[in-house]
Amino acid sequence: MKCTVCKGPAVIDIRRHNANFCSEHFLRLCRDQVAKAIKDFEMLRPDERALVAVSGGKDSLAVWDILLELGYQADGLYLGLGIGDYSDASGEMARAFASARGLHLVEIDLPTDHGFDIPTGARAARRVPCSACGLSKRHLFDEAAREGGYDVVVTGHNLDDEAAVLFGNVLHWQTDYLGRQLPVLPARHGFPRKVKPLVRLGEREMAAYCVLRNIDYIVEECPMAAGNKHLGYKEALNAIEATSPGSKHDFYFGFLARASAHFTTEAEAEQQELHPCGRCGAPTPGEVCAFCRLAERATAVPVSLGRRAEASR
Ligand code: AMP
Ligand code: FES
Ligand code: ZN
Ligand code: ZN
Numbered sequence: 169m170k171c172t173v174c175k176g177p178a179v180i181d182i183r184r185h186n187a188n189f190c191s192e193h194f195l196r197l198c199r200d201q202v203a204k205a206i207k208d209f210e211m212l213r214p215d216e217r218a219l220v221a222v223s224g225g226k227d228s229l230a231v232w233d234i235l236l237e238l239g240y241q242a243d244g245l246y247l248g249l250g251i252g253d254y255s256d257a258s259g260e261m262a263r264a265f266a267s268a269r270g271l272h273l274v275e276i277d278l279p280t281d282h283g284f285d286i287p288t289g290a291r292a293a294r295r296v297p298c299s300a301c302g303l304s305k306r307h308l309f310d311e312a313a314r315e316g317g318y319d320v321v322v323t324g325h326n327l328d329d330e331a332a333v334l335f336g337n338v339l340h341w342q343t344d345y346l347g348r349q350l351p352v353l354p355a356r357h358g359f360p361r362k363v364k365p366l367v368r369l370g371e372r373e374m375a376a377y378c379v380l381r382n383i384d385y386i387v388e389e390c391p392m393a394a395g396n397k398h399l400g401y402k403e404a405l406n407a408i409e410a411t412s413p414g415s416k417h418d419f420y421f422g423f424l425a426r427a428s429a430h431f432t433t434e435a436e437a438e439q440q441e442l443h444p445c446g447r448c449g450a451p452t453p454g455e456v457c458a459f460c461r462l463a464e465r466a467t468a469v470p471v472s473l474g475r476r477a478e479a480s481r
Pocket of ligand 1: 220221222223227228245246247248249305322323324325329
C-alpha cells in the first residue's frame with residue numbers, strides 16, 4: 169500500500185477518499201480537514217480564545233492538539249462527572265496531556281462543585297444517564313467559558329458522532345433538534361459560540377491521529393453509555409459505510425447543504441423565547457433551567473446513598 173501523495177509506504181487507507189497516506193501526509197490531511205471546516209463554517213479566528221472540552225478520549229485530545237498546531241489559542245476544560253473509575257482514568261489522561269505540553273487545563277468537578285454525580289443525578293431525575301450527562305456537560309461548558317472569558321467552546325464531535333445524531337433525529341423527525349444540528353452554534357444570551365472542528369474526520373482517523381502523534385487517550389467508552397441508542401445508530405451507519413464508502417459524509421454534509429435551512433426557523437423561534445434561569449442565569453424556556461432542576465433533585469439524595477445504590481444494581 170503506497171501513499172497517494174508521495175508514493176512512500178502508507179500507514180492508513182481512507183476508503184471514502186479512495187486514498188492511502190503515509191504518516192506525514194495523513195497528519196497533514198487531518199490538519200487540512202480541520203482548517204477547512206474552520207474556514208467553511210467560520211468557526212474560529214486566531215485572535216479569539218478557545219476553550220477545548222477534553223474528555224481524555226481520542227477526539228477531544230486530537231482536536232486540542234490540531235488547533236495548537238494550526239496556531240490557535242486554546243486552553244482545555246475537563247469535567248469530572250463522578251462516573252467512578254472511568255472519570256478518574258479519563259481525568260488523568262487529560263491532565264497528562266496538558267502537563268506534558270505545558271498547557272492550561274481548567275477543571276470542574278461536578279460532585280465537588282455542584283454536590284452530585286451523574287449516576288445519582290440520572291436516577292433522581294429519572295433520566296437515562298447520557299441525557300443527564302449531556303445536559304450537565306452543556307451547562308458546565310457554558311459556565312466555564314463565561315467565567316474564563318473565552319470566546320468559543322470547542323468539542324471533539326467527529327463525523328461519526330454527527331452522522332449518528334442526525335440519523336436519530338431524522339428517524340424520529342425531531343425537527344427542533346434538526347434545526348440546531350450545525351457544526352457552529354452562534355453565541356447567544358452572553359454565552360459563547362460552540363464549534364465542532366472534527367466534522368470532516370471520522371472516529372478511525374482520530375484514533376490513528378493519536379497513535380501517530382503519541383497521544384495517550386482513554387480507549388474505554390463511558391460505562392453508562394453501553395447499549396444506548398446512539399451506539400446502535402453508529403453501528404447501522406457503519407454497516408452502510410462498509411458497502412458504500414462516503415455515505416456518512418454525504419448524509420451529513422448533504423443535510424447541511426440542502427436540508428438544514430428548512431428547520432432553522434423553528435429552532436430560531438424557540439431561541440427567541442428563552443430567558444435567563446432564575447437561579448443561574450442560563451438561557452431557558454422555563455423559570456428554572458434543566459440543570460438547576462436536575463441539581464435540585466439530585467442533591468435531595470445524598471451522594472453516598474446514590475453510590476451505594478448504583479453498586480448494588
Ligand atoms: P460525548 O458526549 O462523550 O460523545 O463527548 C462529546 C464531546 O464532549 C467530546 O469530544 C468532548 O469535547 C466533550 N466532553 C465529553 N466528556 C467530557 C468531559 N468529561 N469533560 C470535558 N469535555 C467532555
Ligand atoms: Fe456521559 Fe457517560 S459520559 S453518561
Ligand atoms: Zn506520503
Ligand atoms: Zn439554572
